[in-house]
Amino acid sequence: MNKGNNAVPEPERRAFLKGAGLSVAALLVGGLSFERYVVPKDRGIPVMDNYPLAILEDPQGNPITVADVEQYAVSSTATSANILVFNYPLQDEPTFLIAIKGVKITTPEDSIVPTSGFAPVSPSSKAPMTGVIYDPFNDISIIALSGICQHLGCVPPFLDYHPGKSIPFEAQLVGYKTNGTGVFEWPTNGLIYCKCHGSQYNPVWGGSNLYNNGAAPSPANHSLPQIMLATNNSPDSSLDDPSTFTGSYIFAYGINSKNAVIRTHLQYPGGQTYGPQVKKENLTGGTAIPTSTQSIPSTIYTYKDTPSNIETGAPSSFDVNQVNGSVVLYKTVVVSNSGPWKGNFHRLP
């Protein structure tokens, strides 16, 4: 070892090693305290206290009506569907708006998940699911489901609703057949299918994950969260006539925690939260949707599966975001892949 004049004498080398060790230890301790400076202060802090009451608008800024959405209603024979998406509860959190003709969407029960075969059980005698707009005059259900896949967070157009007669190519590869032809037939009203890894959700079952009931296992761990919708006129024909109902505006007022574990937000560690923490968890780390200049409706109506079907009341009686004790009306824009609402949910027009 110690050859030549430049060799470091043994004691000095030991001192050097000590110094180096101390430096590394100091760096480690310093690095730990450094964490708080790197992580932004607004990480993990909710941008609002509760789910916003938001009016659905078109890209031109006009409130959309039930009749507007019903134009996009798909029946079981549809070969394609327009994608309708709005941001809720925060910006950049896409939510599907799906109108299905000839179906009354009711709260799914364990008993209606089939153990064999694949046909959805018709729950015609039940009341519509909480937060679903059901038009009894035209027999159309309008449901809003989170557009963030519960597997790994893929969003539209990767996650996409394919109605009865349009099986996506990827779903055909895993074994889905057109309905009426085999065990793993594409359901009558189609599925929401994620092309990233094949997660399957049934909109007619309120966005329920198929788990192992499909042609291939659905890798998602949860069902799609359902965003609850309300109208400013009643679907009860004894209160309002049909054209008044179909002309009413649509409001999103929260997420149905009953049927789905909510984890729409992706950025906070330990992202899967259950129960009352869901709200705060869900409203962190993003940007609030803008507030609306429309007047707040005096009464909103929504279906409630128990006990008396329709729940009605002033917006303040619903569990929505309030600032200084009064309800604030937010707005969210519905965009589509074609037609007059063509747009981009990330970069609004």
Add this chain to the structure above:
Amino acid sequence: MEKAEYEKNEYDLTKIMEEEKDLPEGTYKIGFRSVTTKGYRIDEWTGAWVATALIYQIVTGIIIFFYYSQVDPYRATEYIIDDVPFGHIILTSHLYMAYAMIGLVYFHMMRQWLVGSYRGKWRWLQWILGVVLFLLTILTAILGYMLANTAIAMAALHIGLLFMQRSVLGRILPGAFINWLEGILVGNYTTTATFSHLLALHVAVFSTLMLAIFAVHFMLFERSGLANDDKTEKGKMIPWYPTNLLYAVFSAIIIIGVIIIFAAAFPQKLTLGYGSLAYGTFPVPDWYITPVYKLMDVAGYGLSTGGVPLIIGILIFILIIPFIDRYHKKGVLERPWITAFGVYLVLGLAVMTIWGYSQPGLTQTRLLTEYLWWSLTLISFLPVYAMRFAKKDGDANAN
């Protein structure tokens, strides 16, 4: 007459390239080594090609950086393509050179693997730094791919964040660690914060780290010399200047030329922007991501639970291969199981790339996956041991 205080100026610039002889004692020398004619074999230059790609990426990256904006990244990318002079060809060649760089890194790595040049005085360290550079290359590429804010890029970002949260990283390590990592990656997750962070990581942090580690990697190479070169052949050494320099420059020009030709012939098409809706469209991830992805998928036990530890395991295995390889002789057939495993990795990578690229979103059955891995094992191990047997037999007969 007073004695001059200054050395005389030397205006003959060619003398810069002369060897410095009488350096004072204690001087640290970083040399450019001369080699024999063996050093000019094409497989000895795989590292130079990767270095070429790195330098080209830095130069074109700086040009693109002038026009990029993290406020509206997709529009900024469209602007670079449509409005910046030569923007389309520069952006496309930046993309293609990234592809080339990743391919060349694999080539460079597998060449050293098969030749076994990761053992020797400083070579083990050079190998480890090389693996770190490989990781940095892939990560920088993925960051760059996210910067355009396409739908597929944001899917990658979301999936990456979820992997951090749900895999061993997020589940075993304390929550604050992942929060810290995510804070570095996306800030508070608004669009501008996200892209400012991704941009800073891509253009400053990762690329600087890569350049710095590359400098050490290269310096270690110049210290050790070529793995299979005979260093004692007096009179047969070819001076570094100008032969080696010119060889490096010419091979660099050829690679850059090929990439520019490809960039001009096949200009990059920007895929669907994040947030835009299209019925039935399905952009596919870049080819260098799909094998990792497919591998994680076919590992079983889910992408994050089984896949992330598998990838970490493979990386650790590659990292410590200099210490696992206990064979005494050099040569491909003298180290049979290392060679066979190298072939296995190459084949696996190729199969995973093609499979992942053609069917990115499909989960496979366990049985198919088992068939695949066992046949790959057979294909890679059997010929190597058979050839080794044949060679021994031939040598025995010759004697």
